[in-house]
Amino acid sequence: MIAPCPVGSPLLDFRSPAFSEFSDRPNRRALVDHFCNILSHLIVFREETGNPFQQLILPLTRESSPVTNAIFALACAHLEYRGVETAEKSNEILAAIMLLVYYECLVQEGRSNIVANHLKGALTIMCTVTDPSDPTSVFLERAFRFYDVITALSNGTAPLSAAPTPGCLPPLSPLGAPMASPLCNVDTLLGMATTLWPIIHRLAGLRALKNDLEAAMRAGATPSKLAVLRTEFESTAQAIETALLQWRPPYLPSEWTSFPEDCSTPGASATADTDTDTEVTNQQAIHLTPTPTSSTIVLNTNNTSNNVNQEHSRIASIYHNALAYRHASLVYLHRTILSSPRAHEAVRTHTRLALEHCVGTVRHAGPMSALLWPLFVSACEAATADDRALAERAFTAIEKRQGMRNIDRAWGIVREVWRRADGVASEGDGGLGEGADGIEGERVGEEESGEELWRRVSKEMGVSIVFG
Known part of the structure; x- marks a missing residue:
């Protein structure tokens, strides 16, 4: 018998972009690619049967947009440190950290120093922000300064940041607020x-x-x-x-x-x-x-x-x-x-x-x-x-x-x-x-x-x- 001629898959002529299930934005797909193919390999000791960040963390993105955004932010920060410019900014991971601080303050069950650890991470990132005049950066810095002091008073420890000088914290208004208000x-x-x-x-x-x-x-x-x-x-x-x-x-x-x-x-x-x-x-x-x-x-x-x-x-x-x-x-x-x-x-x-x-x-x-x-x-x-x-x-x-x-x-x-x-x-x-x-x-x-x-x-x- 003569075998029938196989029919070619339409995907041979049209292939979806890699990691298209994560985002329709090319720059964010590139961040997932960097996380999977580079960063995830750098932060484990062994992966002979697979990488746990790919096997265990990546599937969580199906049900959790915060995990997805955290992956975007982490990959972006790593690329920025390596000198690679992306359309994303480290502000994303800083924003994620500050939201986690709010979250921990709201739902924290037992004794934990996780808020202080979050703030240490935020301080590290703030030191690398290249545009301190960016409205997002200014707002996040103000949020950090508030929680830095409140956490110090709550825990009986010293603030992580240096004391602001008098007059260096001008009132920060919401975007679009009327000047005459x-x-x-x-x-x-x-x-x-x-x-x-x-x-x-x-x-x-x-x-x-x-x-x-x-x-x-x-x-x-x-x-x-x-x-x-x-x-x-x-x-x-x-x-x-x-x-x-x-x-x-x-x-x-x-x-x-x-x-x-x-x-x-x-x-x-x-x-x-x-x-x-x-x-x-x-x-x-x-x-x-x-x-x-x-x-x-x-x-x-x-x-x-x-x-x-x-x-x-x-x-x-x-x-x-x-x-x-x-x-x-x-x-x-x-x-x-x-x-x-x-x-x-x-x-x-x-x-x-x-x-x-x-x-x-x-x-x-x-x-x-x-x-x-x-x-x-x-x-x-x-x-x-x-x-x-x-x-x-x-x-x-x-x-x-x-x-x-x-x-x-x-x-x-x-x-x-x-x-x-x-x-x-x-x-x-x-x-x-x-x-x-x-x-x-x-x-x-x-x-x-x-x-x-x-x-x-x-x-x-x-x-x-x-x-x-």
């Missing part, structure tokens, strides 16, 4: 705290100076070395406190005025932002007693349209958020860095002011992003029923608004801190009652362990929280 000087990620952030960055780094001093004391360092370390620590702490006490939100629209919250009518105060404005006048920087009056802001207009009211609420929340950070930073400075007891007047006053501004943020129902750290720091030090009621009100509101797991876990830690602090106070003072601040036993316990009470509670509960 009252929000034009409000930063997308830092709100009204752009000029406060360099101070908080230095505050976060102060923990390392304290650790160095304590380590030198334990090691029996020479008196001269101890004197140098102590002078550096005390002078830095004093400079930071002075800067915090003098700081004010740098911008309010011209139609706004600020006045004490307990005033019944707008304009009752002749001064702008009387929120502890006089607390630094002719006084020592350390261990001050600020005036316990919080402030709010009011829009001087008779226009009651919905748009104006919404704008009013938005700016008021942003304003209170910034001041909550300021007072919580002072609580952190006195309580964690200077080891002042909870009964110290500065701790009590700034705790109350921070909580009032947290409630001011949620009361106006504007943005509540990034409020968790100042709320948590001040809530842990709340000793009276009134202060704790403010903390509960704020926690309830932001959990309902934001719907993020780290908020609920933080609230659980705060309640356990209160329970333990109350127990120590009752044992130490014979039951002086709520608000009596019998905290010496608790302070001794913290000094013996070398960490704050809330950190011990967090460890025992098996969780770690990044307050961002």
Whole structure:
């Protein structure tokens, strides 16, 4: 029999581009090719029966676009380092890392340093970005700076990046935002705290100076070395406190005025932002007693349209958020860095002011992003029923608004801190009652362990929280 003539496959005349199932864009297909044929071979020790990145990771792209995008970004970064220009940019992998940071902060179950590791990777990539003026690069750098400091404050470590110089963080507006908007000087990620952030960055780094001093004391360092370390620590702490006490939100629209919250009518105060404005006048920087009056802001207009009211609420929340950070930073400075007891007047006053501004943020129902750290720091030090009621009100509101797991876990830690602090106070003072601040036993316990009470509670509960 004569075999029939075989019919040629149409694919012999028309072949689909390699890796066409990944993208219809040639440059992205080239990135997959680089990942499969070059990069995947460089990051394994053995592959005699196949490459695990090709066998196990590549199939995940069928169901997961994040995996696909991560492959694009990784291959792109590798090519850029080798000097190969592509249509993609390292910003993609930086964006992926920053989104993973947000993800970990939101869903993190147990104790982990994965957020810090992500930030280290982001810092490495940021150092290689060739166009720092690119809008994406600028935005990602701002997000990195925020989480770098928040993670340092959360973990009790020093920030990875150098402290920004004053004035180097101009407000970053969303793309296409109108220049004439009252929000034009409000930063997308830092709100009204752009000029406060360099101070908080230095505050976060102060923990390392304290650790160095304590380590030198334990090691029996020479008196001269101890004197140098102590002078550096005390002078830095004093400079930071002075800067915090003098700081004010740098911008309010011209139609706004600020006045004490307990005033019944707008304009009752002749001064702008009387929120502890006089607390630094002719006084020592350390261990001050600020005036316990919080402030709010009011829009001087008779226009009651919905748009104006919404704008009013938005700016008021942003304003209170910034001041909550300021007072919580002072609580952190006195309580964690200077080891002042909870009964110290500065701790009590700034705790109350921070909580009032947290409630001011949620009361106006504007943005509540990034409020968790100042709320948590001040809530842990709340000793009276009134202060704790403010903390509960704020926690309830932001959990309902934001719907993020780290908020609920933080609230659980705060309640356990209160329970333990109350127990120590009752044992130490014979039951002086709520608000009596019998905290010496608790302070001794913290000094013996070398960490704050809330950190011990967090460890025992098996969780770690990044307050961002």
